[in-house]
Amino acid sequence: MAAPSIFPYVALGDSYAAGTASQQDGCPHGPVNYPELLGSGRIVLTDNVACSGAKIQAGSNPLGTQLSALNGSGTRLVTLTVGAANLGLSAVLDACLATPPVNCGPEIARAQGVLGVCGGESPLGGLLINLYGEVAKAAPRARIVVTGYPLLFESPADTDPDRIAKTAINKATTDLNCVIERAVAVANDADANIHYVDVTEEFARHGIVDPRSCNRSAFIHSLVNCDPPPPQDPEAFHPTAAGYRAYAEAIKTKLPNGWLDKQDPSV
Secondary structure, three states: OOOOOOEEEEEEEOHHHHOOOOOOOOOOOOOOOHHHHHOOOOEEEEEEOOOOOOOOOOOOOOOOOHHHHOOHHHOOEEEEEOOHHHHOHHHHHHHHOOOOOOOHHHHHHHHHHHHOOOOOOOHHHHHHHHHHHHHHHHOOOOEEEEEOOOOOEOOOOOOOOOHHHHHHHHHHHHHHHHHHHHHHHHHHHOOOOEEEEOOHHHHOOOOEOOOOOOOOOOOEOOOEOOOOOOOEOOOOOOEOHHHHHHHHHHHHOOOOOOOOOOOOOOO
């Protein structure tokens, strides 16, 4: 039987998949996001139901109403970026990058409690494993691609006044990625067609150098708008258009040969 000419695709997750940090008026999507960039060739984006602030919940529908967008055996590709909101990373960033830092240590400790230990007891890891199983059940013929998160900051210099905060935030992100990757491995062992994508290499040398000023080579929005400064950028700590292109390129490496070919004009 010939392979289908198109591969219906549904995107799930949080603001990184939605393409915007905005939580106004429901769940808006940014003008550039990795699901839109992937929805080309034979891949057809049928729904991007990702929503800023989306968290994994316990229970039979662990990502709220998003799983209802999966069309059973008709969905052939699912992407998923989720986990950061469960840790409250926005609160960690606000606390640790305040001037002066306020409650940075307690916020990191709180997030670490949710995260647990990679390879050990992890409350978030358990939620992820359950979520991946539910996605596989709702889309049994789909290839599920789960992404990690980029490190927000370049390695800080010893003289950087934000060195401790940046180092702690990068470590928390590394730990989060580790928990996500381990949960994917568990789901894969349970016969889910699921694949993990690490994006840290794609974002290396393109992180934020100074979170309070503009770095035009960054793949991540800084705290302030570049044109003109200084109002706070509402997309702070989320990918730029270049960052989303990096996400899309990383995800493509987990797709079968031919999926990204030009769609057959006869269909």
